[in-house]
Amino acid sequence: MKEFDVVIAGGGVNGLACASLLAKKGLSVCVVERNDWVGGGAVTREVTVPGFKHDMFGSSHVWIHCNPDFKEIRPELEKHGLKYIWSDDQITGHPDQTGGPGIVIYRSIDKTVESIAAYSRKDAERYRAVHDEFEAIKDGFLKAFFAPPVPPSYMAQAMENSHEGLRRMQEFSLSAKTWVDNNFEDPFVRGVMLNWAMAPQILPEQEGAGQSFYIMIPAIHVFGQSIPEGGSQELPNAMMRYINASGGSVLTGTAVNKFLIEGGACVGLTTESGEDIRARLGVVSALEPKQTFLKFVGEEHLEPEFKQQVERFSFGKITICRVHYALKEAPRFANGELMSSCPFHRIVDSEPQLFKQYAEIAQGIPPTDPFLWSACWTVVDPSRAPEGQHTLIFDTFVSNWLQDGQTWDDIREDYVDDILLPKLQQYAPNITEENILGRYIETRESLEAANPSFVDGVTTGGERIQAQLGYFRPFPGYAHYRSPIKSLYMTGPHCHPGGAISAMGTITANIMLEDFGMQKNDF
Secondary structure: OEEEEEEEEOOEHHHHHHHHHHHHOOOOEEEEOOOOOOEOOOOEEOOOOOOOOEEOOOOOEOHHHHOHHHHHHHHHHHHOOOOEEEOOOEEEEEOOOOOOOOEEEEOOHHHHHHHHHOOOHHHHHHHHHHHHHHHHHHHHHHHHHOOOOOOHHHHHHHHOOOHHHHHHHHHHOOOHHHHHHHHOOOHHHHHHHHHHHOOOOOOOOOOOOHHHHHHHHHHHHHOOOEEEOOOOOHHHHHHHHHHHHOOOEEEOOOOEEEEEEEOOEEEEEEEOOOOEEEEEEEEEEOOOHHHHHHHHHOHHHOOHHHHHHHHHOOOOOEEEEEEEEEEOOOOOOOOOHHHHHOOEEEEOOOHHHHHHHHHHHHOOOOOOOOOEEEEOHHHOOHHHOOOOOEEEEEEEEEEOOOOOOOOHHHHHHHHHHHHHHHHHHHHOOOOOOOOEEEEEEEOHHHHHHHOOOOHHHOOOOOOOOHHHOHHHOOOOOOOOOEOOOEOEEEOOOOOOOOOOOOOOHHHHHHHHHHHOOOOOOOO
C-alpha cells in the first residue's frame, strides 16, 4: 500500500495542473494514469512517418495563459523542459477562394483591423470596438473563468438596473448566428466570425452564445497564442517531471479499478493490479463523470437523484473527422505568401455553407461541403519534423452517429479522399499525393479508444448547452468541484469552464487547499 496527501485519477492536463499546484503548496501527490504516457487531450505522437510529431487532440494554447495560477507554476515547468513558442505576428489565417485577400488575425489589433477592412471598414471598426470593450470586463472575466461559477441570478442582478446592462444582457442571450448578423455586414466576414464562434462545438442557432464573442475576439490579442516546442505533450510531460521532482509520483500504465469509500468518504483508490493507493486528505477524479461515479464509485454509494443527474449528463452528438499528414512541403495557399505563413487556418466559404453543414450533422449525414480547421505547426516549430519537411493537421465537425447505420471506421478513408482532401485543395492546391508522405485518420471510434473520457468521440468534456454551463456544470449543486462523496473532488472539461487547454485543474486545487485549511480564497 502507498499513501500520499492527495491521489488523482487521470493524468491529463487538468489532473496534472491540479497536482502541480498542490505540490507547489507542499503536499505529496500521486497521479494515476491508465496510459503509458500522460497528457489526456494534449498528446503528441508519431502516427504517420517516424520523425513527424503530430498533436493528436489539443494543440493551440490560448486559454491557459489567462490562468493566474498557471502563471505561478509555469516557471517551475520551464525548469523541467517546457518552452513555449509564441505567435507574435500573424496567428490565424482565413483564406478566401472568391478573389478576396482573405483575413489574417494578428496579435496586433491594429493589423487585424486593417485586414478585416479590406472587406468592410465598418466591420473592422466593430471588431475593434468589441476588443476595446474587453478592458472593462477583463478582471471580471478572469475571476469568473478560473473560479467556481456564481449563481446565474448574480449577473442579472448586476446588469438589470441600467439601460446599458439590459442591452448587454440581451446581446449575451443571442445565438451565434444572430449576434454575427447583428454586428457584421460583409458576407465573408460573417462566415469567418460565425465559424470562429462555433469552435467549442456551439450550434449556430443555440441561444446564449452572444457573450462568448466579448471574450473570444479580445483573448487572442490580449493573452496571445502559443504552442510548446516539440509538441503539445511537452506541457503535461513538464508537469509530470515537476510533480516527481517535488516528492510526488506519476504512475503511468496504471488503471483505476475503483475508488475506496469508507464511512461515506473517499480515502483512496485501488488499481486494476490490486494495489491500494490511499489519500490522507483527498482524492480527485479527472475522469468524465459517468466513469467516475457509475463505474469507479459505484451506484450503491450514490443517492438516486444524483445518479440520475450523472446518467443524464449529455456529451452531445458532434465529433471530429481529423487527418494527420506528413508532408514534403508546407501548404501553399492560393491567397499568397502572407496567408501561407500563418501556421493555423480556419477555412470557411460562407455562412450558408456552415448552416448546411450543421443541418447535415443534425441528420447524421457526413457533411458534403465542410469548413476545415488546419494547422501546420512546423512552420513555427521545425523540431516536429525532419529538416525541411512538415506536419499537417486538418479536420471538421461531423455527427458521431450516421443515419445509414454505418460507422466512421467504415467510411473514414472514402470521406477523406472524396470530401476533406478535395476541400483543402480548393485553398491549398499543393497538398497532392506527391507531397504526402504518410497519413493517419482519426474518427469517433479511434478517439474513444485513445481516451475513454472522449465519450462517443466528443473531445470537449460535455455538450455546451445552457443547462450544462456555469453553475449547472457538471450538475446543479455540484459546480464547486466537490462531489457528493466526502473528500472526493472533480476536475476536467466536464467542470466549469469547460473544454480547451486551460489547466483549469488549478481551480480544484484551490478549493481543496481551502478545505484543508491551507489558504483562504477570494472567490
